[in-house]
Amino acid sequence: MINMTKVLLKPEFKNLSLVASGKVREIYSTGENLLFVSSDRLSAFDVIMNQGIPYKGSVLNSISAFWFDYTKDLVPNHFITMDVDKYPSEFKEYVSELDGRSMLVKKGKIVPIECIVRGYLSGTGWNDYKSTGSISGVKLPAGLLESEKLDEPIFTPSTKAEIGDHDENISFETACEIAGKELMENIREKAIAIYKKCSEYALEKGVIIADTKMEFALDADGELMLADEVLTPDSSRFWDLASYEPGKAQMSYDKQFVRDFLLSIGFNKQPPAPDLPEEIIQKTSDKYLEAYSKLTGKTLI
Numbered sequence: 001m002i003n004m005t006k007v008l009l010k011p012e013f014k015n016l017s018l019v020a021s022g023k024v025r026e027i028y029s030t031g032e033n034l035l036f037v038s039s040d041r042l043s044a045f046d047v048i049m050n051q052g053i054p055y056k057g058s059v060l061n062s063i064s065a066f067w068f069d070y071t072k073d074l075v076p077n078h079f080i081t082m083d084v085d086k087y088p089s090e091f092k093e094y095v096s097e098l099d100g101r102s103m104l105v106k107k108g109k110i111v112p113i114e115c116i117v118r119g120y121l122s123g124t125g126w127n128d129y130k131s132t133g134s135i136s137g138v139k140l141p142a143g144l145l146e147s148e149k150l151d152e153p154i155f156t157p158s159t160k161a162e163i164g165d166h167d168e169n170i171s172f173e174t175a176c177e178i179a180g181k182e183l184m185e186n187i188r189e190k191a192i193a194i195y196k197k198c199s200e201y202a203l204e205k206g207v208i209i210a211d212t213k214m215e216f217a218l219d220a221d222g223e224l225m226l227a228d229e230v231l232t233p234d235s236s237r238f239w240d241l242a243s244y245e246p247g248k249a250q251m252s253y254d255k256q257f258v259r260d261f262l263l264s265i266g267f268n269k270q271p272p273a274p275d276l277p278e279e280i281i282q283k284t285s286d287k288y289l290e291a292y293s294k295l296t297g298k299t300l301i
Contacts (some may be wrong), residue, residue, distance in 0.1 A: 006054065007040045007051075007052040007053075007054055008039050008040050008052065008057060008097060008101065009039060009040060009041055009051075009052045010026075010039065010041075011026050011037050011039065011097065013028070013091075013094050013097075015090070016028045016090060016091070016094075017029040017030070019034070023041065023043040023046075023048060024038060024039055024041050024042075024043070024057070024060065024234065025038055025039065025229075026039065029107075030088045030090065030091070030104075031088065032106075032107060032220075033080060033088075033104055033105060033106055033107060034104075034105050034106075034107055035087070035091065035098075035102055035103070035104055035105075036061075036102060036103050036105055037057075037098065037101060037102045038056075038057035038058070038060045038101045038102065038229075039052065039057050039101075040052030040053050040054065040055070040056045040057045041056075042056060042255055042258060042284070044255055044258045044259050044262055044273075045259070045262065045267070045269040046269075047269065047270065047271050047273050048271075048273065049258065049276055050272075050273055050274075050275055050276070051275065051276050051281060053281060053284050053285050053288065054281070054285045055285055055288060055289055055300055056284075056285065056288050057100075057101040058100040058101050058300050059232070059233065059288040059289060059291070059292045059300065060101075060229060060232045060233075060234055060288075061082060061100065061101045061102060061103060062082075062100065062292060062296075062300065063231065063232050063291070063292050063295065063296065064079075064103070064229045064230050064231070064232055065079060065082050065103060066295070066296050067198060067230045067231045068226065068230060070197075070198065070201070071194050071198065071226065071230070074190060074193050074194055074197065075190045075193075075194065075224060075225065075226050076219070076223065076224070076225045076226070077225050077226035077227065077230070078105040078106040078107075078108055078217065078219075078225050078226070078227045079103060079105055080103070080104040080105055080106060081103065081104050082100075082102065082103040082104070084098050084099050084102070086104070087102075087104055088104075100300070105227070106219055106220075106225070107219075107220070108217030108218055108219050108220075108225055108227055109217055109218045110215060110216075110217045110227060110228075111179050111183065111187065111215070111216045111217060111218070112160050112178060112179060113157050113158070113159070113160065113175050113178060113179050113184070113187075114157060114158040114159065114160050114167050114213050114215070115155070115157060115187055115188075115191045115213065115214045115215065115216060116136075116155070116156045116157060116158060116211060116212070116213045116214075117153050117154070117155055117156075117191050117192055117194075117195040117211060117212055117214070118135065118150065118153060118154050118156055118210070118211040119149065119150055119153045119195065119199055119209065119210060119211060120147055120148065120149050120150060120208065120210035120211065120237075120239075121140075121144050121145070121146060121147060121148050121150065122146065122147050122210050122211060122237055122249070122250070123211065123237065124169060125156060125169075125211065126146050126147075129144065135154065135156045135169065136156035136157060136158070136169045136170060136171055136172065137171035137172060137173070138154045138155075138156060138172075140154075145246045145247045146246070146247060146248060146249065147210070147239075147244070147245075147246050147247065147248060147249065147250050148246045148247075149246070153195050153196060153199075155172065155188040155191055155192055156169060157169075157170055157171075157172060157174075157175040157184075158170055158213075172184065172188070183224070186224055187216050187224065190216070190224070190226075191214050191216075194214065194226070194230075194231075195209070195212060198212075198231055202238070202295060203241065205294050205295055205297075206240065206241045206242060206294060207238050207239070207240070207241060207253070207291070207294050207295060208238070208239040208240075208241050208244055208250075209231065209236055209237070209238060210236075210237035210238075210239055210250070211236065211237050212230075212231050212235055212236035212237075213235045213236070214226065214228075214230060214235070215227050215228035215229075233252075233253050233254040233255075233287070233288055233291050234254065234255075236254075237250075237252055237254070238252060238253035238254065238291050239251065239252060240253070252287075253287050253288070253290060253291035253294075254284075254287065254288070254291075255284055256287075257280050257283045257284050257287070258276060258280055258284055261276065261277070261280045262274070289301065
């Protein structure tokens with residue numbers, strides 16, 4: 001049986017200043033900083049499931065902290081600490097719930113663009129390529145296979161959708177109209193550099209990072225910084241190098257078991273979500289933990 005007693009679906013921290021609640025995270029304000037709390041909620045097809053995934057929040061939090069440290073030479077980021085003993089006093093009574101699944105970060109103004117870097121042809125990128133031969137206006141060679149490695153990583157931005165809506169792939173020119181040309185050119189350069197460095201590292205660990213979605217923000221001085229989460233199983237496609245085979249969909253270290261189950265029962269991709277079988281919850285939890293362990297060399301349990 002899965003131990004669901006430690007699964008956190010919806011934090012209820014009274015007397016704290018909640019400023020935002022997303023599909024997975026709650027964000028609290030504390031002075032000049034924010035506290036990000038990663039729940040164990042899981043969304044599939046932009047619908048939040050009824051049950052949580054054990055250890056998911058801890059994996060997302062810890063793997064982001066790992067990558068923030070690994071990429072800090074390329075671009076500053078918003079990470080301060082995930083040591084609960086260093087949190088402001090108002091969080092002290094909640095340390096047991098916060099430990100391992102939260103981080104103190106700098107406040108910033110989020111750039112309203114989802115910054116996607118693709119090194120392989122998959123997901124909505126594959127769908128767009130089949131229809132148009134391009135992704136977000138980037139023309140690709142003819143005859144590529146599903147999951148095929150691209151000659152060079154490409155930057156394919158999308159809109160930031162509200163909960164329940166879908167992100168929409170847009171051209172780089174449209175992203176520049178939304179956020180500014182100079183800023184977007186800087187973001188594109190940094191995002192591709194982060195992807196290249198991290199994907200090369202992951203490959204040595206037996207993990208292919210097919211693509212990833214990043215968010216950037218401007219700090220109090222207007223300087224660019226990497227924000228939100230980075231290179232997690234929720235924001236990226238992680239594939240097993242040993243079983244990689246172009247020409248088909250790949251097994252992912254993420255919520256693929258949940259997606260496959262929902263498709264198998266004819267889920268219409270609209271709320272309310274059906275309950276997930278225990279086996280699907282366990283397999284999904286195992287995949288998140290395996291991704292963290294492979295990439296960092298550490299274990300969470």
